[in-house]
Amino acid sequence: MCQALNCAGASIAFEDPTLPECPAVAEMAGLRVNRIGVDRDGLLVDDLTDEAAAVVTPAHQFPLGFTLSAQRRLQLLSWARRTGAVIVEDDYDGEFRYDRQPVGALQGLDPEHVVYTGTASKSIAPALRIAWLAAPTHLVPALREVLRFDETHVNVIDQLALASMIRRGDLDRHLRRCRTRYRQRRDRLGRAVATQLPGARLSGIAAGLHAVLELPGPPSAEQELLDRLAAHGVAVDGLSSFRHRPQDSPLGVVVGYATPPQPMYDGAVEALVAATRAYCADAV
Amino acid sequence: MCQALNCAGASIAFEDPTLPECPAVAEMAGLRVNRIGVDRDGLLVDDLTDEAAAVVTPAHQFPLGFTLSAQRRLQLLSWARRTGAVIVEDDYDGEFRYDRQPVGALQGLDPEHVVYTGTASKSIAPALRIAWLAAPTHLVPALREVLRFDETHVNVIDQLALASMIRRGDLDRHLRRCRTRYRQRRDRLGRAVATQLPGARLSGIAAGLHAVLELPGPPSAEQELLDRLAAHGVAVDGLSSFRHRPQDSPLGVVVGYATPPQPMYDGAVEALVAATRAYCADAV
Numbered sequence: 001m002c003q004a005l006n007c008a009g010a011s012i013a014f015e016d017p018t019l020p021e022c023p024a025v026a027e028m029a030g031l032r033v034n035r036i037g038v039d040r041d042g043l044l045v046d047d048l049t050d051e052a053a054a055v056v057t058p059a060h061q062f063p064l065g066f067t068l069s070a071q072r073r074l075q076l077l078s079w080a081r082r083t084g085a086v087i088v089e090d091d092y093d094g095e096f097r098y099d100r101q102p103v104g105a106l107q108g109l110d111p112e113h114v115v116y117t118g119t120a121s122k123s124i125a126p127a128l129r130i131a132w133l134a135a136p137t138h139l140v141p142a143l144r145e146v147l148r149f150d151e152t153h154v155n156v157i158d159q160l161a162l163a164s165m166i167r168r169g170d171l172d173r174h175l176r177r178c179r180t181r182y183r184q185r186r187d188r189l190g191r192a193v194a195t196q197l198p199g200a201r202l203s204g205i206a207a208g209l210h211a212v213l214e215l216p217g218p219p220s221a222e223q224e225l226l227d228r229l230a231a232h233g234v235a236v237d238g239l240s241s242f243r244h245r246p247q248d249s250p251l252g253v254v255v256g257y258a259t260p261p262q263p264m265y266d267g268a269v270e271a272l273v274a275a276t277r278a279y280c281a282d283a284v
Numbered sequence: 285m286c287q288a289l290n291c292a293g294a295s296i297a298f299e300d301p302t303l304p305e306c307p308a309v310a311e312m313a314g315l316r317v318n319r320i321g322v323d324r325d326g327l328l329v330d331d332l333t334d335e336a337a338a339v340v341t342p343a344h345q346f347p348l349g350f351t352l353s354a355q356r357r358l359q360l361l362s363w364a365r366r367t368g369a370v371i372v373e374d375d376y377d378g379e380f381r382y383d384r385q386p387v388g389a390l391q392g393l394d395p396e397h398v399v400y401t402g403t404a405s406k407s408i409a410p411a412l413r414i415a416w417l418a419a420p421t422h423l424v425p426a427l428r429e430v431l432r433f434d435e436t437h438v439n440v441i442d443q444l445a446l447a448s449m450i451r452r453g454d455l456d457r458h459l460r461r462c463r464t465r466y467r468q469r470r471d472r473l474g475r476a477v478a479t480q481l482p483g484a485r486l487s488g489i490a491a492g493l494h495a496v497l498e499l500p501g502p503p504s505a506e507q508e509l510l511d512r513l514a515a516h517g518v519a520v521d522g523l524s525s526f527r528h529r530p531q532d533s534p535l536g537v538v539v540g541y542a543t544p545p546q547p548m549y550d551g552a553v554e555a556l557v558a559a560t561r562a563y564c565a566d567a568v
Binding site: 128 | 305308309312335356409413414432433434437438439440441442568
């Protein structure tokens with residue numbers, strides 16, 4: 001997408017925090033990266049200026065887990081229309097919302113200003129390396145040219161298998177099964193935090209495959225916390241690793257609850273709780 | 285590889301004829317493409333000048349099907365050592381040689397001047413989209429940086445499955461079975477051409493999954509020939525589509541003999557012969 005925009009030297013906005021690989025790809029394509037903060041309503045749209053594009057995660061901010069509010073959505077579209085910028089909607093886990101019907105895609109509100117991007121990484125498996133996008137008409141010729149060789153990287157058998165899964169309704173059935181299971185996992189994690197970790201808080205909406213575990217303590221304690229968790233066999237990411245300025249991050253970890261096999265999940269939650277309690281006891 | 289060479293504006297040599305996608309990729313990376321002719325001994329190494337790199341198919345020139353001769357190999361390596369250029373060895377089908385043991389890789393003669401590239405496209409299936417390379421030590425850091433995101437396109441499950449096939453010897457067994465089958469197909473095609481198509485000639489060494497069917501007639505007759513073949517349900521590529529200047533191509537088609545399912549193969553050869561005879565009868 002960065003190459004198709006064909007505006008090397010222009011700037012592109014990313015949420016802060018975000019998955020660090022995304023702005024890195026933009027920089028490799030010759031774009032300047034502007035970091036825009038987020039709050040519980042999503043991207044701070046007022047902080048956008050003359051960027052050629054803005055990459056957002058409206059359904060489920062990554063990693064904080066909030067939804068872009070209705071007002072911010074309108075504000076963001078209005079910015080794009082006014083400036084001619086392109087919004088890239090990274091809908092990496094929109095299939096999984098547990099507390100209500102999923103919010104509609106931002107792209108549906110204005111298909112000529114928003115590029116919708118989806119992936120099979122969360123709904124099936126990241127190992128597949130299959131993703132897709134729906135782009136404004138005016139970007140299609142440039143995208144075709146850029147993708148002329150890159151799209152040939154994608155396993156063709158997998159694409160045919162996925163197409164067949166979609167056509168037969170198997171993907172829908174799979175998603176329904178997964179929704180139930182992941183919701184139970186999220187609830188299990190939420191209960192454990194609420195009842196066993198006083199002072200800690202699970203934040204982000206009930207959606208996707210991850211939640212943020214916020215803990216009392218200074219940002220500088222993150223490494224100690226991660227070491228303690230690792231010693232208990234718990235692999236999580238520190239919240240600061242998604243921040244442009246790690247020192248500005250509150251203390252917390254991003255807990256992916258889809259990874260452990262089903263029979264191991266309770267044990268994984270218990271290990272997380274035990275390690276976090278041990279850390280908190282030390283920190284007091 | 286073109287990006288890792290980090291020499292936009294420099295020139296890179298490709299064989300002429302060649303797969304047109306290869307020089308197109310180099311041009312997208314900002315390199316200037318020099319076309320170097322080939323004869324029955326492979327690349328005309330004397331025509332190389334100040335290119336930063338040369339891409340060659342030493343085991344089986346694509347599409348003409350000759351082998352880079354021993355003398356040309358030494359000449360090519362000597363050019364690379366003298367000028368500091370990188371040789372990219374595209375070994376797309378080196379697993380399949382039917383008349384003798386495969387010639388060793390050029391890369392084995394001078395691993396610090398040659399990048400070896402291989403693929404599962406011919407040995408297993410093109411749909412897999414798996415390839416690999418062995419690069420000179422000095423290029424590894426730049427390659428790692430360039431591949432940082434591109435290598436993440438490749439299905440991880442497929443990579444693990446291929447690694448397991450290699451480890452258990454299953455790939456070797458598969459290749460032995462395929463060699464027998466493809467050799468029989470090549471022989472069958474050769475017999476049909478020798479006995480049923482006077483004036484035509486099957487050229488290229490007994491290797492790989494394709495051969496060139498040379499026909500009497502002017503290059504300008506290619507489209508008529510292809511139309512005639514298509515009318516008989518035969519899908520082949522005209523030789524001119526691999527030439528930088530299509531008008532310089534002798535009349536011929538590239539016959540891939542691995543594609544038809546086994547029970548259809550005899551019928552496919554018969555259709556090729558019938559269509560070619562019909563074309564020749566008209567042309568007289």
